[in-house]
Amino acid sequence: MSGAQKIAVTVTAVVPLNDLVTRFEFRRTGGGLLPTFSGGAHTVVEMRDGDTPRMNPYSLMSDPMDQTSYAISVRRDDVGRGGSLFMHNNVAVGDEMVISNPVNLFSLDLRAKKQLFIAGGIGITPFLAQIKQMERLGGRWELHYTCRSEALGSYVDELTTQHPNEANVYYDDQDQRIDLKALLDGQPIGTHIYVCGPKGMIDWVRNTAAAEGWPREGIHYEEFLAPQSGKPFEVKLAISNKVIQVGEQESLLEAMERSGVDAPYLCRGGACGQCETRVIDYTGNFIHRDHWLDDAEHASGEKIMPCVSRFEGKTLVLDR
Amino acid sequence: MTLQFNDETFRDDYSFHNSDRALKRFPFPFHEDSYMYSVNMEQHQGGPADSIYEKRFDVDEHYVSEMRDRAMVLADDPLRCQSLPHMTLAGWDLLELIMVSKSEDYPDLFELHRDGDQWRWVNKPMGIDDSFTFLDEATLPYGPMEYITRQTQGDFCVLDQRDDNLWMDAGTITTQADWSLDFDLGMNFFEWHAPVPMAHEKGIFVRALKFLLNIQQGAPARRLNWTLTVNPLLDTSPENYHKWGIQKTSMTPETVGAKQHLRVELQTFFRLPRSNALVFPIRCYLCSFQDLTKTPKWARRLHRVIRDLPDELATYKGFIDNRPMMLDYLSQFDDGLPTSLGIWPDLDTEPALQKRLI
CATH class of the missing domain: 2.40.30.10 (Translation factors)
Known part of the structure; x- marks a missing residue:
């Protein structure tokens, strides 16, 4: 489905x-x-x-x-x-x-007293919609947006013109950096943090906030993984009764779809859990890349997220 | 208007009744001759003509009287309708969903006229014609959720979605099977389901939550749930247990067929687009045992399900004390013949009851 x-x-x-x-x-x-x-x-x-x-x-x-x-x-x-x-x-x-x-896998917590948006590069896009929503509802927000350079600063002009008090922009090539510790320190109680950008930035914000004592529930992030290429492998789909080949450049999910198997999905980026698939049998190693399964589940060999994860080995039989 | 609305009560003299049409479309919840919990979800994308599944929000002959009963419950106890402050946007979502659905699905009963934020809503069965500004609470007589749920059959839980969980942060609950919004308000999915026996061990709630968190816009889902109620009471709340609980002791072998009702909930789940909340409408359908046994397949199956239900469930659903009396009544219809699979009455193919009615 x-x-x-x-x-x-x-x-x-x-x-x-x-x-x-x-x-x-x-x-x-x-x-x-x-x-x-x-x-x-x-x-x-x-x-x-x-x-x-x-x-x-x-x-x-x-x-x-x-x-x-x-x-x-x-x-x-x-x-x-x-x-x-x-x-x-x-x-x-x-x-x-x-x-x-x-x-929506990155929605606003509408209980927040204030929304603090931290964007890196193309990670600005969800915030553009969230800012419009906050403006319509009259909520409090603040944006800190890092770009590589002025030339690559998508939507900077629009943001700084329309929201001069809320939008803060930092250019990497001018050595401008978010002073994150000071930024977090100055927030009112009840502020929620949202971060979208490169993995390094997400980790930096999450780790810094955690170290500063912020509650886990107050930190939201979105990181879509793109499926990565890898060695081709063969999979047997038990319910569909098909043996399919996953090519070097395609994901397991895409290979299933190409073979006419209607597999569930939502985000196609390892985050939402919708495509979780039970492993019936395997001989080999999983290359798990999703954020959905926990370490124990990854180690168990019982589940795989076909949107981003791959397999290397002899046999893989899935309940699909 | 093709639909005739009953003038009936769900309290005092209990003049509630089902027409032949209502009996035929009653959502009998047992797809086989036994019952155990399951997630039993399916897509809520229409269903057979004139079935309760056909429309997004079913409007039936009980509509006007049910809304009158809801108004009485709310007048006595305003805490049956509550919405935490962050849920107002979800309330507007719900108002929009219901107004758009009903005006499209029942154009002879409901009209919605929209010009930007200026909306006009016409509810002909209830004689309502209101103009208001969308997203401006001051232009409605109640908050958006209360306004629209005073005009829509069924209870409504509006669930906030955050931290990979669902939170009971708003609702209008006046036709409930013995649970309280005022008590559950602010609880998460596992907290409010804590009293349900057996299902936790089966891992049902973990799976159900995963499913619900992923309900998408444009892809609502549904399931049936059931319990038993003595007398056609909509309001079987803990708040009023002192009024209705005692009625369970009032049944006799002579009155069980008329007084004992199967209470079926059509539970649906819709993603609310503007708030990303989830609305969980719980629509209650009532049918007396004597009316149910007019359908041969249902007569046979109801006896077998009630007879074989585990004691824990009969206790949780509150009818273990009356079960022997119910079984005496129902067994007179059960001729032991096999039944067809599925919930539908299959009136044309299932044989008439072979036992003589006493």
Whole structure:
């Protein structure tokens, strides 16, 4: 089950922002409203790259209250598996695409007295929607946003013009750094922290906050993993009664879908748990990469998250 | 309007009754001749014509009278409807979901006119025609959740989702099977389910929570649950146990068929888009044993399920003391013939009861 009904959309704008990031805007094909969503939600964009189907999650960055159009921003990844390159090189205004209903794995805790947003690079996108939501609801927020350089500072002008008191921008190439300890120290009780960016930044914020005594429930982060390539392997799917080959450049989940097996998923990035699959038998080693299963489950050999995890060995039989 | 609304009561003289149409579409909850807990979830995307599954929010002949009963419960005890401050946005989500669904699914009964934030809502069965500003509480007579749940059958738990758990942070609960919103408010999924016997050991709540956390926008889910209630009471709350609990001792072999009701809950689950909260409507359907036994398959199966239910569950559901009397009544219908699988009545294919009715 791949979940809710998909949404057919038409690309209405392709806006290059800088050398790396391009914004894509969608409206519902044939007219009509899109679902509302909550700030922090993502949509899974389906691409037809020749014979290769691709499905990448992207944060919705448009106003959650605006049902006429959605916007995402895609950072080009020249060494990735090709989804972002396809978006940049092949998607044009007027193209029809299919996207998923919004799914939010990074939602605001609405009990918070204040929302403290910490973004690195393209990690700004979920915050753009959350900021619009907070503005509409009249909530208190503050943004600290690090970019490599002014040239690569996506949406910096818009943020600093509209929110001069809330938006703080730091440029790596000018050696500007967030003084995180001081920042956390100055927050009122009841503040929640949200961090989205590179793994190193997420770890830095989580570890610093934990060391400063912040409650675990007050720290929220979103890190989508892109599936990584690896050695090809063979899998037997017991329920479907199929033996499939997982190629070097595709994930186990993608290989199942390519073979016509309707496997569940939501985030396709190792975070949500929806694609969790029971292992019936194996001889070999798992390469677990997800955030969902705990260490004991990883060690047990009983479960695998096919969206990001792989296998090396002789036999793998899955309950799918 | 094609739907005729009953003028009936769920208290005092208990004039509640099911028409033939209501009996035919009653959600009999047992898909086989025995019962044990299971997660038993399925997608809530319509169902057979005129079944209770067909619409997102089923409106039936009891609608107007149920809403009158809810208003009486709330007048006596305002704490049956509560919403913690951070749940107001979820209340608007719920109002939007119900207004859009009902106006699309029952255009002859409900109308929604939207011009930006300016909304007009027409509820013909209840004689309501209100204009208000969406997301502006001051323009409604109640908070958004209370406003819309005073006009929608079933209880509503509005659950906040955070820290990989669900939290009972808002709701309107007036037709409940012996649990209290005021008591459970603010609890998480495991806390409020703590009293349920046997299911924890089976790992059911861990699996159910995982499923619920992943309910997506555009993909609502549903399941049935059940218990038994003496007299067609909607409000079987702990707060009023002193009023209804004693009625369980009032049944006699002569009155058990008319007084003993099967109480079935259609539980649905919708992701609320603006708040990312989850709403859990619990819709209660009541049917007397004497009406249920008019359907041969249900007569046979009800006897077998009640007879074979583990004592822990019969105790938890509050009918272990009356079980012998119920079984005396139900056994007169059970001729021992096999039953077809599934919950549907199968009136055309299941044989008539072979036992003579006493």
